[in-house]
Amino acid sequence: MTCSSCSIILPIRDQGLLKIRHPRVSLNLALDGLGILPQQCCEDGIVFKYDSHSELKQLVNGLARLPQEWLLHMEAVAIGLNHVEGYEDWLLFSQLQARIQHADMMSIIRDKSFSSHMQPIVDHNLNIIGFEFLLRPSHSERPFQPFRLFEIAREAGLHAHLDRLARISAIEKSAACLPAGIKRFINFLPSTIYNPAYCLNHTFETIDRLSMNTEDFVFEVVETEEIDDLNVLHQIFEQYRTRGVSVALDDVGAGYSTTELMNCLQPDYVKIDRSLIDGCHRNSDQQRQITGIVESASRFGGQVLAEGVEQMEDFEFCREAGVSLAQGYLFGKPESGPPSNFVLSRVV
Template sequence: MTCSNCSIILPIKDQGLLKIRHSRVSLTPALEGLGMLSEQMKQEHWCEGNIVFRYDSRSQLEQLVNGLARLPQECLSRMQVVVTGLQHVEGFEEWLLFGQLQARLQHPDLVSIINNQNFTSHMQPIVDYKLNIIGFEFLLRPSQPDKSFQPFRLFEVAREAGLHAHLDRSARISAIEKSATCLPAGIKRFINFLPSTIYNPAYCLNHTFETIERLSMNTVDFVFEVVETEEIDDLNFLHQIFEQYRTRGVSVALDDVGAGYSTTELMNCLQPDYVKIDRSIIDGCHHNSDQKRQITGIVESAFRFGGQVLAEGVEQMEDFEFCRDAGVSLAQGYLFGKPEPTPPSNFILSRVV
């Protein structure tokens, strides 16, 4: 089985063809109205109902795309495009929505980072109520100083460009591989994933399990966190993803509970193994009665289905002490360590002794 969302990213050549197709309407009148079917735009030919333009430079391709952007929105929303070389093999074409091609042309540096996997993972410690490190969360970071990026922005552009499934899978595998070089068995590895990038759990997650098996690691050491920037519409599908992880021995976590789309109702529905309370609720909680009530309510709900609760973004000892007394069993934040390329030296030494 193959999936276009997991395939390689085909490069945009400096000389080639831009093909256009639309599922519902003929684009010919609109293109003629913009003067885009003229000889000046180097129309190459018509091919099986597609309109095909030739371009001879990157700037000319950008001019073509800017011209197409003047079409009515009802045309653009359903229009598909593909960019190929002058000599290409049929069947290896990557059809994109028009907006995805626009994003790839507008952000070539970030697309290059995604394509070449110029990223690595930093590790932030997770501690128990005795302040012992029990695991690390793996967070995406640049691997080269001259190829800097903000992780949120990288995923934002990836989503606009139709590359978020590719990036999510690559980042997940990169984190697993990094953990194999830095951590001993028995230490939990918390790794983020976007459920919207998984189309067939049984197939899409194979890359994850194959990597763990290839590196002779134990699936029980892994916790995969649901991180989502859009509302989850299909909870049954998310349950399928959770089940796919759990049947292989992997635990699951719900991130940022209490903020955005990660509501307590979602937590009670999914019943994750780990519940991570959002930092906005943790910060300053020791002197805020509303935050205290929220934390206590989350702990009580998680206790009913057996989920472990983790406090995120802990920076003050007073906040940690309140959370610990309220029944929060794990914590993470600058109070215990910032994300770093390697585990702290005292952790490594304690594992050697």
């Protein structure tokens, strides 16, 4: 079983052919109206020849003037002149357009020009119990904002591919930097996992290859869009848990990570969003929400973690309210390795 979202990213050649097709609409008359002349028509679409990347970009921009309702379903592929028939990576036109417009970001994903940084997570006694792994540029000359990289990857149909690479990068980094027994919090996008039994194989194969203990891992649900099918997310949680991996719900109290979603999923770890933590020691409304989350999580045995802690007063309120774990600049910024004062004696 394979899917295009997990396949390799084929480079777009400087010279080649652009093919387009539509499942329901004949494009020939529309192209005549735009003044775009195809080189030829074939069984699987209309073919254009281009001789440079700029010419391809200009051609794609011209095709983007077609009616929006047509573009939603139009498919496209760019292939080299010496392409061997048999495999063509057909994409939605909008996905190919995003790959062409953001060639620099595509090269970062294709070359895996990123690494994982580590931010400490502490318990109520300020002992380091684990680290969250966060995607960062691996080369200063190829900078990017992680959120923007994932945003463009989603537009290009590559967010599943990038999400998988980021998980593997984090697992490998944790194997190189941390001893057994330290928790490793790793993000994942549930919308990228179409079939939990298959799509998570790469994750478990990496853990097995490195002879690591699955009980050291906590996988965090990170999602910027509403989760439409909770059954799929339940299946993902079950797949992780049957392999000994814990699960966490990120950003609770903000966006789509509501307390209702938390109570439905009952994660092992509940991470309260930084918007509720910042300044909570002097804000009664934030305090009520934090206390409510702690009380709800206690009913199903979830450990609560405060994110984005920058003031000791906020940490002290959270600790008194029953929040058992914390993370933020107060304890350490994301770094390429564990802090210099990290020693086994500090781990509980």
